[in-house]
Every structure is written in C-alpha cells, then in structure tokens.
Amino acid sequence: MTADLVPTYCPLCVSRCGATAEVADGRLVTLRPDPSHPTGQALCLKGKAAPQIVDHASRLLHPLRRTAPKGAADPGWERITWDEALGTIADRLTATAATGGPEAVAFSSSSPSTSAISDSIDYVQRLGRAFGTPNFSNYMELCGWGRFFAPLYTFGAPVPGEYLPDLDRAGCILYWGYNPSVARLAHATATAAAVARGAKLVFVDPRKVGMAAKADHWLQVRPGTDAALALSLIHVMIENGWYDEDFVRDWTNAADVVDGTPVWDLLRERAASYSPSVTELITGVAAADIVATARSLWESRPVAFYTWSGLEQHTTTTQTMRAIDVLYALTGSLDLPGGNVLFERVPTNPVDGRDLIAPDGPRTVGAEERPLGPARYGFVTGEDLYGAALDGRVRALMAFGGNPVMAHADSARGRAALSSLEFFAHADLFMTPTGELADIVLPVASAFESEALKVGFEYSQEAQSLVQLRKPLVAPRGEARSDLRIVFDLATRLGLGDRFWDGDIDAAWAHRLEPSGMTLEQLRARPEGIRVPLTTRHRKYADTGFRTPSGRVELYSATLAEHGYDPLPAFEEPLSPRSRPDLAERFPLVLSCAKSLFFCETQHRQVAALRKSSPDPQLELHPDTAAARGIGGGDWVSLHTPGGSVRARAKLNRSLAPDVVFAQHGWWDACEELGLPGYPPYGPNSANLNLVLRQTPSDPISGSSPLRAGVCDVRPLG
Ligand SMILES: Nc1nc2c(c(=O)[nH]1)N[C@H]1C(S)=C(S)[C@@H](COP(=O)(O)OP(=O)(O)OC[C@H]3O[C@@H](n4cnc5c(=O)[nH]c(N)nc54)[C@H](O)[C@@H]3O)O[C@H]1N2
Ligand SMILES: Nc1nc2c(c(=O)[nH]1)N[C@H]1C(S)=C(S)[C@@H](COP(=O)(O)OP(=O)(O)OC[C@H]3O[C@@H](n4cnc5c(=O)[nH]c(N)nc54)[C@H](O)[C@@H]3O)O[C@H]1N2
Ligand code: SF4
Ligand SMILES: [Mo]
Helix, strand or coil: CCEEEEEEECCCCCCCCEEEEEEECCEEEEEEECCCCCCCCCCCHHHHCHHHHHCCCCECCCCEECCCCCCCCCCCCEECCHHHHHHHHHHHHHHHHHHHCHHHEEEEECCCCCCHHHHCHHHHHHHHHHHCCCCEECCHHHHCHHHHHHHHHCCCCCCCCCCEECCCCCCEEEEECCCHHHHCHHHHHHHHHHHHCCCEEEEECCCCCHHHHHCCEEECCCCCCHHHHHHHHHHHHHHCCCCCHHHHHHHECCCCEECCEEHHHHHHHHHHCCCHHHHHHHHCCCHHHHHHHHHHHHHCCCEEEEECHHHHCCCCHHHHHHHHHHHHHHHCCCCCCCCEECCCCCCCCCCCCHHHCCCCCCCCCCCCCCCCCHHHHCECCHHHHHHHHHCCCCCEEEEECCCHHHHCCCHHHHHHHHHCCCEEEEEECECCCCHHHCCEEEEECCHHHCCEEEECCCCCHHHHCEEEEECCCCCCCCCCECHHHHHHHHHHHCCCHHHCHHHCHHHHHHHHHHHHCCCHHHHHHCCCCEECCCCCCCCCHHHHCCCCCCCCECCCCHHHHHCCCCCCCCCCCCCCCCCCHHHHCCCCEEEEECCCCCCCCCCCCCCHHHHCCCCCCEEEECHHHHHHCCCCCCCEEEEEECCEEEEEEEEECCCCCCCEEEECCCCCCCEHHHCECCCCCCCCCCCCHHHCCCCCCCCCCCCCCCCCCEEEEEEECC
C-alpha cells in the first residue's frame, strides 16, 4: 500500500488549518499539521478525526423523499434519483414563487464558522439572489453580527471581523468573550507565540479557560454585563488621559455638538456612571482590576482585539459591541501595525450575486421590525425566519446544511415553523432533527471529497496572500454531491444557468480569479497553494476617511438616534435574578454556555474518536453551588429555566462564580460505536439546551437571542 501525501487544509471550522493529508487505496487515512502553511501549526482532534467523519456509517448516501406526513413518527424516507430530487425542488420553488413571489422562498445555510459551507456559501447566496429572494438565513445574528455589522455603526467597517488582530506585532491582545484555544486553533497558536515574546494579554470571560491562566488580566465578568465593564474602562481611560488624543480629535466625532453638548462630554458623562466601584458591583470584576487593565491597554498598545460568541448571543449585543468599539477607538490602534488591521487581499471578482439584487425589490424579512439589523444586509434572523414561516410570508426553504431546530433557541417553535412550510429541502452529510422535517433530503459530499477554492486565510498578511485550490482527497461516498455541484445544477434547472456560468464551476472560479492573474491550471499544479506578494498598507482611513455618515469614528451615532436607539454605548441589565426579582427565587442562578472543544456546534457526537473525550452533555457549576443542592461531580442533573428543563451531567468547577452555571448546546446524536446514547430534541429526556432557551427578548437592534445570559436552577435528577 503506498500512501499519497497531499497538501490541503481542514475546512471543518473557521480556523481552516493547513494540513497534509495521507491518502491510501482511495481512503483518507489521516490529516497532519503542515507548519509550512500559514495556518498549519497544529490540528485539533476534530481535524484529526476527519477520516472517521468521512467514513461514518450514518452518512447520507442517496437523495431521499418523505412519504409520511410531517409530524409522523417516521418520515418514511424513500430513496429517489438526483434527477427526481432536483426536478422536484426546482418545480416546488418555482411554484411557490409563482403564487407568493420569490420572497416567499428562503435560502439558508450552516454558519461558515462551523462547517465547510464556507467553500460554497457565496454561491448559495448568489442562487437566492438570482432567484429573486432577499431572504437568506445563516445565524448572522448569533455568529457574525457583533464582529461584522454592529461595528459599522462605530467604525463603518467590520472591526474585528475584517480588521483582524495583528497578533505578530501586538503589544497587547484583548480577547473578550472569545476563546481561540477551543474555537480557532490558528489564533490560539499565534497568541501563544505573541505572549511568549512578551505581548500582554487581557482575557474577559466568566470562565477561567483557554489562555486565561496565562493572561496578565483575566476579568471574570458576570455573563451579559460586558457593556458596563467596557464603559468603566472607558471612564478610567478618559479620566486618566489614557487615550489617543490625536486620534480622538482628528478621527472621531468627539467634537460634534448635540443639543448644545459636545459628544465627548456626552460620552464622558455616560461612562462616569460606571466608576470602577459601581462596576464591580454590576460585573463582579474588582475595581482595582478594572483600573489596572485600563492602564495596561494604554501602556502596552498597540492593542489587537477579538471578540465572539461571548458577546454575540445577548439581548444587548449591539450596544455591548458599541461600547467595546468605542473603547478600542480610544486606544488609537486601529489599522496600525500590531492593532486590528485590514490586510491586503488578493484581488478577485465578487461572486455572491450582490449585483443581482433589484434595488426596488422586496425587503428582507425583519427589515421593518429592525431596520438597522441583519435584514438591512440581507440576513434573516432565526426568530424572524420562524415567524415568517408560521405566518406564511415564507412558504418554502432550501437549506444547505445547518441544524436550526437544535442550534436556534426555542426548538419547539423551530419544529413548528419548519413543519408549517409548504416545501422544505435540506442538503446535509447526516440526518439531523432538522433534516427530519424536510420533504426532500440531499446527500452532500464532505469537504474532503470535494474541490474548493480559497482565497486568503485571514490571520496575517502572509495568510491573506495564500490562494489554494483544495484537491478532493477521496471520491464522494454513495451518490453524495458537493454543495457547489448542487447549487449549480439547481440553478440550471431553475432557468438561472446564465447567472451560473451554464453550470460550469471551473468557469465560475476562473471568473472569480481573473483579477488575480492566476489560473486554475496553475493552482491545480500547486495543491499547496500560490502566494501572491502583497504589502500591508496601514492607516488607510487617512486617505479615505471612515465609511460612516460623518466620515469619522462615531462615538455618538446619529443613525442609531434616528431610529430611536441610544446613540451612545449603553448598558442594560440582561435577564437575570437582579432584573427579574420575581423569578429569582425559582431561578437564582445565571446561565450561559460555550462551545465544546471536541465538537462543532450540534455536530460530531456520533464520531467515536471525539465522543470518547466528551461522552455526556456537561453542565459546569461551582462545587459550593452543587453541594448546596446535594449534587456531586458527575451526577446527572436537571437544568431548569423558565422555558422548561433538560438533563446534563454536573462538572464541578471551582473557578466559576458560585451563582453562574455553564451549559452546552447541541446534544442529540448517539454514538453507536461507543454505545453512548442520543437524546430526544424535544420532551422529557431531552438534553437540548436550546429547547429551554428562548429567542426573545431579542436584541432590539440586531435580533440576537439571549443564549448567554439567562436565569436557571439546577437540581439532582431523580
Ligand atoms: N471546537 C469548536 N470550535 C468552534 C466551534 C465549535 O462548536 N467547537 N464553533 C465555531 C463557531 S460557529 C463559532 S461562532 C466560534 C465561536 O468561538 P468563541 O466565541 O470563542 O466560542 P465560545 O467558546 O462559545 O465562547 C467564547 C467565550 O465566551 C464566554 N462567555 C460566555 N458568556 C459570556 C459573557 O456574557 N461575556 C463574556 N465576556 N464572555 C462570555 C465563554 O465562557 C467562552 O469561553 O467557534 C468556532 N469554532
Ligand atoms: N445555546 C447555544 N446555541 C447556539 C450557539 C451557542 O453557543 N449556544 N452557537 C450559535 C452559533 S455561533 C452558530 S454559528 C450556530 C450553528 O448552527 P449550525 O450552522 O446549524 O451549525 P451545526 O450545528 O454545526 O450544524 C451544521 C449542520 O450542517 C451540516 N454540515 C456540515 N458541513 C456541511 C457542508 O459542508 N455542507 C452542508 N450542506 N452541510 C454541512 C452538519 O452535518 C450539520 O447538520 O448555532 C448557534 N446556536
Ligand atoms: S481547529 Fe480543528 S476543526 Fe477547525 S480547521 Fe483546525 S483542525 Fe479543522
Ligand atoms: Mo458561530
């Protein structure tokens, strides 16, 4: 047996780690890190388990059609041909559009941060836009709003979503509600190197996880109170003169006058309500730590920062991001070496079909309720998708991956919404609680069975300069087809072939690459990728200004004011025992959650190599909190929220605050190889956290759901 070594990258999550694949006899044997790749320093267990994912016994291998009515215990799946599957989908989507307009059809996908849909998401969006619908749903409000769109109201640019932390040169790294040691290995390895060379690290997290133990400042914030903490840091920085006066004067709207008062004074006054001692009582972070952190941010700048789920999934996400973005503006680090930098990109043609949207066409669902939210940019929130399905504004859905009934809060509402659609087609690698509700299920080839074009690997200028055409490593199993193949074939059947290069994926890639001067032949000959020499330009705003209405960084946002929102960064107590004393007796604990190191979101519980490291749904709580309830480590417990109860296994964690509990979402699948059970998505024995979380009250600006600050109690299961 001779093994081939193929340069590749793991596309299973946002990290996209550079790798070498070993392939023998048509099988993927293993993936190893490829340190010559800019993201190839390490692979996590999920990447190493890639062969088990590809070869898993429960992969979907054929297109399926439901024969039993929705709600039946068994959908009565019947195998059909691709021809019939694609023909039916095209007919049904066309029929819905004929009576309800194209906007009655929605397209959706998994988040590109948790799956290889990143290979094809531009073309999925293009398909929706070519079809004429403004409705696309992919968890933007839970996964991307805080990093990409909320910052537009401060910077006019996605900071830190696109202006990425320049870790190699940072003086100080600020991670806020972000744990790259679990979530993004390539950031974790670069951060470890930065800390080793002396960069300071500020880590804001209710848990002592990841690099918290190595941090110069670990701020153990109470879940959902981050805006108060940010405002307090702003206060300390302003009062001590620890801010970049030139940047504030020249590049923010500090000097603008609103109702007779300069913006700077308004901000100062707002921040002054959050003195360190007051803020200690709100957030649990010691006043002295707040002052010391503000000093470090100032004295060790440039500051590079990143934030993610810890701040995304709240009723207060947009204002919290406003507060942190304003704080970041005070450091003056934006687009400086070692700050958050928009690295140069390899020039390409856009292919996501933005140019195909009719300007006077129908508006995205949610645009009326939240005109400044994701709908403004073409994204439908989970709450709005379900609402529109239930009231008939959306009547058909074509989904490329995603497991919304498990991944969005209020799973029962999700089931009702998806079941009420007149037509639902779902493309996935595995059957899931969401796929169970579809009329047609399409088997998708795994990323390791598919070719994909990736332009830029983010992290650094070096990484952004790399273009790689990932080779298919093995043949697709069964009749599975890549998402791209499905999108292009469906487009052709929908009569949209002229927008899809007549179904020719190579032609689409060639079009995308045209401005780069690179060809597919060159890339196919160099599977390790081709590096384009690019030089970072800094302080680009000095040439162009900021893309805000005022052309400057908006400490005060007139746009928010016009829509009735607070124009200054604001803190509001989230759903908690403090804000709801009426609930405090029954639900005295604060509930948040975090990703698992071993699985992506609701996936991978069926993979033995991963499940053996984390066999059961886990609930972290302080030993004293557990003892007071007669709970020991490893005991099965029930987690109670106002939405119901689910089960999990207690894990004692002395570094948590005694009134804070952390749960995990995504538990449903069994692992037959290890004899470990699955759990029903709904009902009494469920372990599905999102069954007992709610989508409301959502963030009034973005519609994000409160997944990370709620109230609960924990009891022994008996
Ligand atoms: N292993 C693994 N990697 C993944 C994923 C996965 O499921 N597993 N998912 C991918 C996806 S889709 C995403 S979005 C990213 C997310 O990446 P991260 O944002 O890093 O994900 P988490 O670890 O869930 O959340 C980060 C931290 O937020 C903290 N946190 C919780 N509540 C609060 C709060 O109120 N305030 C603050 N300041 N912090 C809080 C948690 O303790 C956690 O340590 O990871 C991606 N990578
Ligand atoms: N309570 C709670 N809920 C959360 C979160 C949380 O932290 N706490 N995190 C939220 C976040 S940040 C996100 S991004 C969402 C994630 O929600 P989803 O995007 O739904 O992510 P997954 O649960 O990973 O499910 C991905 C689905 O897509 C399939 N899939 C994987 N790869 C591919 C592919 O290449 N093509 C296709 N067609 N399908 C594929 C998988 O088999 C799986 O069924 O969950 C959100 N929900
Ligand atoms: S962190 Fe793990 S799953 Fe994510 S890309 Fe890297 S190896 Fe793959
Ligand atoms: Mo995400």
